[in-house]
Amino acid sequence: MATNQYVPHAAGYVDNEGPKIVSSRFVHEDAFLLERSLATGGYEGLKKALTMAPIEVHDTVRDAVLLGRGGAGFPAGIKWGFCPPGKWPMYLVVNGDESEPGTYKDRLLMEMDPHQLIEGCLIACYALGLSQCFLYVRGEMALAQERIAHALNEAYEANLVGKNILGTDFSVDVVLHWGAGAYIVGEETALIESLEGERGMPRLKPPFFPAAIGLYGQPTIVNNVETLANLPWIIVNGADEYKKYGSETSPGTRLFAVSGHVKRPGVYEAEQGVTTFRDLIYGDNFCQGMKGDDELKMFIPGGASAPWFFPEQVDLPLEARPVGAAGSMLGSGAIVIMDESTDAVKACLRVVRFFARESCGKCTPCREGTTWEETLLRRIYDGHGRPGDLEMLLDIADNISPGPYPGAAWEAEGIEAIPFPPKQTTICPLGPSSVAPITSALRRFRHEFEAKIPQRTSIPVSAS
Amino acid sequence: MARFTPENLELAHEIISRYPRKKSAVIPMLHLAQEQDGYVTNDAMAHIAELAEVTAAEVIGTCTFYEMFKTHPVGKYVINVCTNISCQLNGGEELLEHLEESLEIRSGGTTSDGMFTIEDYECIAACTEAPCLQVNYRYFHRISNDEVDEVIADIRTGKLADTIPEHGVLQRVRQTIPAAKLAGVAPPEEVVDAPAWMVRNEPILAARAAAKAAEEAAAKAAEGNAD
Amino acid sequence: MTDTQPETETSVTIIVDGQEVAARPGELLIDACERAGTYIPRFCYHERMKPVGMCRMCLVEVDTGRGMGLQPSCMIPVAEGMTVDTQSELTKKAQDGVLEFLLINHPLDCPVCDKGGECPLQDQTMAYGPGESRFVEEKRHYEKPIPISDTVFLDRERCILCDRCTRFAKEVAGDPLIHFQGRGNQTEVNTFPDEPFSSYFSGNTVQICPVGALTAKPYRFKARPWDLEEVESTSVSDAVGSRITVQSSRNQVLRYMGVDSDPVNWGWLSDKERFSFEAFNSDDRLTEPLVRTDGDLSPVSWGAAIAAVGQNLAHAEASRIGFIGGSRLTNESQFAFTKLAKGILGTDNVDAQMGDGLPAELVLGLPRATIDQACTPGGTIILMGPDPKETLGALFLRLRHAAVEDGATIIEVTPHRTGLGDYAKHHLYPLPGDTALLAAALVADTPAVDTAGVSAAAITAARSAIAGDGPVTVVLGRASVAEGAAAIADAALALTAIPGVGFLSALHRSNVHGALDMGMSPGLLPGRNSLSAATSAWPNTPTTRGMSTAQMLQAAADGSIDTLVLLGADPISDFPDTDLAEKALSAVTVVAVDLFETASTAYAEIILPAAAPQEADGSFTNLEGRLTKISRKVTPPGTARADWTIAAELALAAGGDLGIENLDDIWTEIAAISTAHAGIDSASLAANQRDGVLITGSLNLPEASGVSPAVADAYSFRLAVSRRMYDNGTILAKSPSSAHLGTGTALHMHPLDFDSLGVTSGVSVTVSSATGSIDLPVEPSTDVPRGVVAVPANQSDVVVGTLIAAGDVATNVRVERGDA
Numbered sequence A: 001m002a003t004n005q006y007v008p009h010a011a012g013y014v015d016n017e018g019p020k021i022v023s024s025r026f027v028h029e030d031a032f033l034l035e036r037s038l039a040t041g042g043y044e045g046l047k048k049a050l051t052m053a054p055i056e057v058h059d060t061v062r063d064a065v066l067l068g069r070g071g072a073g074f075p076a077g078i079k080w081g082f083c084p085p086g087k088w089p090m091y092l093v094v095n096g097d098e099s100e101p102g103t104y105k106d107r108l109l110m111e112m113d114p115h116q117l118i119e120g121c122l123i124a125c126y127a128l129g130l131s132q133c134f135l136y137v138r139g140e141m142a143l144a145q146e147r148i149a150h151a152l153n154e155a156y157e158a159n160l161v162g163k164n165i166l167g168t169d170f171s172v173d174v175v176l177h178w179g180a181g182a183y184i185v186g187e188e189t190a191l192i193e194s195l196e197g198e199r200g201m202p203r204l205k206p207p208f209f210p211a212a213i214g215l216y217g218q219p220t221i222v223n224n225v226e227t228l229a230n231l232p233w234i235i236v237n238g239a240d241e242y243k244k245y246g247s248e249t250s251p252g253t254r255l256f257a258v259s260g261h262v263k264r265p266g267v268y269e270a271e272q273g274v275t276t277f278r279d280l281i282y283g284d285n286f287c288q289g290m291k292g293d294d295e296l297k298m299f300i301p302g303g304a305s306a307p308w309f310f311p312e313q314v315d316l317p318l319e320a321r322p323v324g325a326a327g328s329m330l331g332s333g334a335i336v337i338m339d340e341s342t343d344a345v346k347a348c349l350r351v352v353r354f355f356a357r358e359s360c361g362k363c364t365p366c367r368e369g370t371t372w373e374e375t376l377l378r379r380i381y382d383g384h385g386r387p388g389d390l391e392m393l394l395d396i397a398d399n400i401s402p403g404p405y406p407g408a409a410w411e412a413e414g415i416e417a418i419p420f421p422p423k424q425t426t427i428c429p430l431g432p433s434s435v436a437p438i439t440s441a442l443r444r445f446r447h448e449f450e451a452k453i454p455q456r457t458s459i460p461v462s463a464s
Numbered sequence B: 001m002a003r004f005t006p007e008n009l010e011l012a013h014e015i016i017s018r019y020p021r022k023k024s025a026v027i028p029m030l031h032l033a034q035e036q037d038g039y040v041t042n043d044a045m046a047h048i049a050e051l052a053e054v055t056a057a058e059v060i061g062t063c064t065f066y067e068m069f070k071t072h073p074v075g076k077y078v079i080n081v082c083t084n085i086s087c088q089l090n091g092g093e094e095l096l097e098h099l100e101e102s103l104e105i106r107s108g109g110t111t112s113d114g115m116f117t118i119e120d121y122e123c124i125a126a127c128t129e130a131p132c133l134q135v136n137y138r139y140f141h142r143i144s145n146d147e148v149d150e151v152i153a154d155i156r157t158g159k160l161a162d163t164i165p166e167h168g169v170l171q172r173v174r175q176t177i178p179a180a181k182l183a184g185v186a187p188p189e190e191v192v193d194a195p196a197w198m199v200r201n202e203p204i205l206a207a208r209a210a211a212k213a214a215e216e217a218a219a220k221a222a223e224g225n226a227d
Numbered sequence C: 001m002t003d004t005q006p007e008t009e010t011s012v013t014i015i016v017d018g019q020e021v022a023a024r025p026g027e028l029l030i031d032a033c034e035r036a037g038t039y040i041p042r043f044c045y046h047e048r049m050k051p052v053g054m055c056r057m058c059l060v061e062v063d064t065g066r067g068m069g070l071q072p073s074c075m076i077p078v079a080e081g082m083t084v085d086t087q088s089e090l091t092k093k094a095q096d097g098v099l100e101f102l103l104i105n106h107p108l109d110c111p112v113c114d115k116g117g118e119c120p121l122q123d124q125t126m127a128y129g130p131g132e133s134r135f136v137e138e139k140r141h142y143e144k145p146i147p148i149s150d151t152v153f154l155d156r157e158r159c160i161l162c163d164r165c166t167r168f169a170k171e172v173a174g175d176p177l178i179h180f181q182g183r184g185n186q187t188e189v190n191t192f193p194d195e196p197f198s199s200y201f202s203g204n205t206v207q208i209c210p211v212g213a214l215t216a217k218p219y220r221f222k223a224r225p226w227d228l229e230e231v232e233s234t235s236v237s238d239a240v241g242s243r244i245t246v247q248s249s250r251n252q253v254l255r256y257m258g259v260d261s262d263p264v265n266w267g268w269l270s271d272k273e274r275f276s277f278e279a280f281n282s283d284d285r286l287t288e289p290l291v292r293t294d295g296d297l298s299p300v301s302w303g304a305a306i307a308a309v310g311q312n313l314a315h316a317e318a319s320r321i322g323f324i325g326g327s328r329l330t331n332e333s334q335f336a337f338t339k340l341a342k343g344i345l346g347t348d349n350v351d352a353q354m355g356d357g358l359p360a361e362l363v364l365g366l367p368r369a370t371i372d373q374a375c376t377p378g379g380t381i382i383l384m385g386p387d388p389k390e391t392l393g394a395l396f397l398r399l400r401h402a403a404v405e406d407g408a409t410i411i412e413v414t415p416h417r418t419g420l421g422d423y424a425k426h427h428l429y430p431l432p433g434d435t436a437l438l439a440a441a442l443v444a445d446t447p448a449v450d451t452a453g454v455s456a457a458a459i460t461a462a463r464s465a466i467a468g469d470g471p472v473t474v475v476l477g478r479a480s481v482a483e484g485a486a487a488i489a490d491a492a493l494a495l496t497a498i499p500g501v502g503f504l505s506a507l508h509r510s511n512v513h514g515a516l517d518m519g520m521s522p523g524l525l526p527g528r529n530s531l532s533a534a535t536s537a538w539p540n541t542p543t544t545r546g547m548s549t550a551q552m553l554q555a556a557a558d559g560s561i562d563t564l565v566l567l568g569a570d571p572i573s574d575f576p577d578t579d580l581a582e583k584a585l586s587a588v589t590v591v592a593v594d595l596f597e598t599a600s601t602a603y604a605e606i607i608l609p610a611a612a613p614q615e616a617d618g619s620f621t622n623l624e625g626r627l628t629k630i631s632r633k634v635t636p637p638g639t640a641r642a643d644w645t646i647a648a649e650l651a652l653a654a655g656g657d658l659g660i661e662n663l664d665d666i667w668t669e670i671a672a673i674s675t676a677h678a679g680i681d682s683a684s685l686a687a688n689q690r691d692g693v694l695i696t697g698s699l700n701l702p703e704a705s706g707v708s709p710a711v712a713d714a715y716s717f718r719l720a721v722s723r724r725m726y727d728n729g730t731i732l733a734k735s736p737s738s739a740h741l742g743t744g745t746a747l748h749m750h751p752l753d754f755d756s757l758g759v760t761s762g763v764s765v766t767v768s769s770a771t772g773s774i775d776l777p778v779e780p781s782t783d784v785p786r787g788v789v790a791v792p793a794n795q796s797d798v799v800v801g802t803l804i805a806a807g808d809v810a811t812n813v814r815v816e817r818g819d820a
């Protein structure tokens, strides 16, 4: 697999057994070209949607219970319904800023099958009467930007986007926009700020959600790339067909990126609700077990922001509700597997450093607190910890996210799970997310932290 | 140098024309500036401010928020080594160390010949392909120390010139919208009506309203009967 | 008499710490709690700016309908039944936590910080914060204070990133020249390299900075807050009458701070207002009376000086004495001088306006509007006067706010684009001299045609804005001294046809509206009474109308006036027709009452030193007609004294008696002759000191004069001469921080007119009118319409006044290449 050659398309996708809703074209190296797309059913969803009334398209999406794939898991059809009626224009902003550590799926969808995404955007615009669509692609994803630009050029040429699409009264422009490196811009209000040319700092909500007051102060739908990529299939096959996959509350499939200490890391399309973490980690159809057949120590079930899980939780299904009830979240479908060799302090420090570096700087507790957490952890990791540091670390974490913070549920240890998300002193959950690895690691592996703190019973007489 | 060249100025105008508000084009224009000069110069920011009709302070405010914009010269090739969790588990930090040693610079630094800059980077969305890095935002997946050295050598000899453009160049394919195909961009205050195709909802909404009214009437009648 | 809104709104009930409290609908929780007596700590929130919820200090536990949770009280509008716990353990912990976070990177250099002693961060650390720091790591470091403008320094280490200064710059001033840069922990406030925060309003950021990160040059290291004493007063820098506190230490004024007067300045000040105290502190102040002997001025005693002036006045024929100026004076001093001139000496030659104003009867006859009325949400503002950004800073901020936040429509009817241009919907630039024609077209009901250089379409569009639902207010004054008063007066009279229209007077000079109310204009007596109508109690009240400044100067030059008393007036620098002023002053006996020596005092025989506003009590009348208190904070330098006492002594020396021994004597007299001022005395002014007392009552409107402008020949341009905030005016010249901020003189011309002249930017041109000619560099400006050239007034040694003939309705000039 190793290569020192420039990879023409995203590696990582594993074509396993099972239903394919968003990754069906990934087997084709040239799926990003319009020709291949059209030859494999591309834009059929759009064509079908155009024969329906917009409201019927919206109804179909609502009926399909398409859960948002960006992290929060909010049903798209219901979010769409939050736009205040009669306020025009409305905009669609596609969240392709994928930066959550562990997350790798939107890039695949953008590089491998941009036409599917464009088709999804068009369906959403048609359903809601959206005037313009901005496709916000993460800045660092040069290939995704090129592929989308190319696909849009083809689609404009073929009259699939733009004025009077396919000869109908439906006209909408899809504009490729790209970021410049800032994780926080993935947060939907920060994304809107960034799209307005500002610093990507989140807006406080409530009072207003983007569906009411968004881009340029107008009603705006922000959806994740994967969410929208589901739309063509749903329109072609209908809501009932979609609901045949997955579970009742989490129908359909999702792309899960499983990374870390597994034999066959990769991006898998898997049914939600019916697949378990154990299936993903150990199943032949998925990662085929731990690397070197080592013991599982812990895993992150939904991106770096999610509190960690431990071997006790491997049998939970990949479904928002039970994962939430167990004290974490499915988030962005990023599963990071860590074996016994993993240093809990080091892993914790690395994730906390991420949040410290990515804080937008707006809220005092996040701006100052995450950096403080990082320096403290670094000191401990480097062997310069002091007695009392761990209590202080927990207290600082508590000041960013006060009250009991959810840890994973360790029934064995009698710790009760508290539902995610936590109480926060900040505008967005980034700051509080830094607390997840700290409480997860510190509660479970306190001994590892303590072992790094020099225990001095007496003051050394000489330094050398 | 540093203000937009005539060709880039034309591109900048084209970019601006796609947005309902000029300021939205600031980030794409900063990319364009970085593509032109390898980094974002003060003159470029001042030029962008003129084009977007904002102050230069606002432009630098936006510019410095984002990791990718360099306000000082960097290497022709910027190497972002991911050390975030998935890569850390699979040797990302060791890869970074190796690179630091072989290029004889610390992360954040630039080689004295101005060829390479190394950055200790956050997750680049290739977690399953750890360890990984980007050179000028082009990916190298599951890359070993030896392979990194090979890539460096290939870049020096120009072997990878076709696959990896110089720092600043992101899209070698740009979106172009032929004027005839453009649906139209208007400032939000000029759009007051629902888009044309939304009239298609009307018969359905009317039918639904009628059905609801009938239902209510029936319910009322039923209530009346019950009394 | 203050204009508070009637409380028509219903209120909502919220529960604050277990107590039911009435709140205004839509009000923010932080404000509702504060009005109910529960102060929630805050750093970023400022009641005159939009909340950002950035510092998180104001977190409280609130039930917004989804159970108790921490919310920033500065972002949450109250709702019926909302429950707040500002004292809960969670609230306390969150607030303590935020404070600790703010302090970890703060240098804690309070002993050397200007803000020490008045610092919200310091105070809240005492009140809410943890005792000692648990933070043992390295703090953030930045280069020590950096100048971000001529007057403001920024210390980034002290900055707590509350977004107040940056929000002010963008949201309030419209000058986003300071901005956040960097991200996360590396975020800092800064300017663009080599592009300073040159805003006329920069000083406000120093005042609202909750820590010592922003400091003002004139105050840095001058004093510690605990040494300061303060008194509330009124700014006399311009006619807005902003509320200020005057702060002093050891008998020296050290700074002015804006005070939030709801109907007036909302706490904001222009830098000119804020830093003007520097001039009053200047070493150049006159400290003793001076008399000219053998060509040189030398000090004399007050007794000798008063006697000399009194002699002169007593022996002169009343109609051969003139009083010019007086708008620097308090209302009380103005009254005293009016009584001296008109009641004792018997001359009506008194004029506080110096040829760049409007007829007093017009200003006092038009229906007046308040600033609040002008700024009514959804209203229409016709700017037919000077650029408020340049001349009436605090008013500019109010008008800008009305346009940007409250949907007011601004129509510019000015010779060229103004500082409000960016916020105006309609830009009508009539040819200078033809403003009355345009005004008539705006109110006509016949289809619009191109008028005064303005297109029919623009006129039609403006007409519909005027016909809109909201009230219409005209901001009225002289945009250019090169366009005669008659043109503007006629235009104003035409606009009275707009139903319900109100006029907000924008006359130049600080207390000029007080001067008019106190009768310092030919034909007037105090209390908005006209000479002819009033039955005066004064023995020698003249029966015929006296001369205006222009007429007095002409008369002086012609030999029909012997004595001119300059009351804080400098006609040489300040009268539009400089040549005439020079001729006049050289021909007569000049007596000057002033703070400084000026270009005009060089012609004086006797100079009497007066007290500055911060040195004497009194009152001020702003452009709305609002009376507020001016308070003495320090003693005058040397033997300088309050103007009214000078008037009283001069009266005695001239053989009369003003009958005034204190300020209340003056108010008793004013009340006796002015129904408008009934009920006003020192006590009522003190009682209403924040929002003042609004004076109403008006005169009959004069007739239109029906001027028609001189026809321009094909080669000529129309000249516009307008004022800038910073010029060579005496007060600015004596303020070290502002003295060098003038822009310099240049001729501004539309770039398309460049070609016809064959000039390029920066080239020197000769500008000539019927009266004179000057040489200037030419600069392109699209703000100036074609066919017009604009020059800023009083900027450098180039005397623009040479081009202007007093009384001409328009000034035509020729522009030629300097080398041609």
Ligand SMILES: Cc1cc2nc3c(=O)[nH]c(=O)nc-3n(C[C@H](O)[C@H](O)[C@H](O)COP(=O)(O)O)c2cc1C
Binding pocket: A067, A068, A069, A070, A071, A072, A073, A074, A076, A079, A095, A096, A097, A098, A099, A100, A183, A184, A185, A186, A187, A188, A189, A222, A223, A224, A225, A227, A228, A428, A429, A430
């Ligand atoms: C700190 C932060 C980062 C986020 N990053 C992303 C992201 O990279 N991509 C994404 O789609 N959503 C991201 N989200 C979630 C978005 O705010 C938003 O919920 C999502 O785009 C909505 O789309 P969906 O409803 O289709 O899931 C992030 C949220 C937070 C708080």
Ligand code: SF4
Binding pocket: A184, A201, A202, A358, A359, A360, A361, A362, A363, A364, A366, A367, A426, A427, A428, A429, A430, A431, A432
């Ligand atoms: S929590 Fe952090 S990232 Fe989120 S808005 Fe606040 S400062 Fe920015």
Ligand code: FES
Binding pocket: C041, C042, C043, C044, C045, C052, C053, C054, C055, C056, C057, C058, C059, C072, C073, C074, C075
């Ligand atoms: S005062 Fe409310 S967040 Fe700062």
